[in-house]
Amino acid sequence: MPACGKFKFGKKVLVVLIMVVENILGKKPENTAGKIIETVPFEWFEMNNKILKKVSSGGTEIGLRLSEPLFDGGLLYEDNAKIICLELLPCETTRVHVHSMQEMGRVCFELGNRHLPLAIGETSVSTPYDRPTFEYLEKLGFHCHQVNEKFTPELVVRGHSH
Numbered sequence: 001m002p003a004c005g006k007f008k009f010g011k012k013v014l015v016v017l018i019m020v021v022e023n024i025l026g027k028k029p030e031n032t033a034g035k036i037i038e039t040v041p042f043e044w045f046e047m048n049n050k051i052l053k054k055v056s057s058g059g060t061e062i063g064l065r066l067s068e069p070l071f072d073g074g075l076l077y078e079d080n081a082k083i084i085c086l087e088l089l090p091c092e093t094t095r096v097h098v099h100s101m102q103e104m105g106r107v108c109f110e111l112g113n114r115h116l117p118l119a120i121g122e123t124s125v126s127t128p129y130d131r132p133t134f135e136y137l138e139k140l141g142f143h144c145h146q147v148n149e150k151f152t153p154e155l156v157v158r159g160h161s162h
Helices: 101-113 131-139
Strands: 001-010 012-021 034-042 051-055 061-065 074-078 084-090 091-097 125-129 143-149
Touching: 012 074, 051 074, 091 131, 101 125, 101 131, 131 143
Parallel strands: 012 061, 034 084
Antiparallel strands: 001 012, 051 061, 074 084, 091 125, 091 143
């Protein structure tokens, strides 16, 4: 799985090893006893990137060339001694608590109108934190909290012009 590149600098040759991953193998296994576990951290906005270069917690350089989105706990590599898996980093979010379907619809409309990514729960809606949006939602009467959590959007909205 590792790829190798040679670079010449005068008479010196530098050999670079990098692991190239083209498929996510599944989810991190439940039983990891006796294995070294390395994590590859990524931000929520990198989930749909097709090509990334990352460094694992153990220092392994990894090139990702994927046709599927990244997800928390995704298994990139496993052998008898080591597991390398993805880790979604937490970020600051605005969590809006809702009490009815009508309120859910209103908050989703307001955030969607700003082309913001949403994570929708049973009684709350989350979006990455930014102060103007937080204050705007409070002004509209929504109950908002700033929370540090792993953010997984339902879908990423691409902006467009009107």
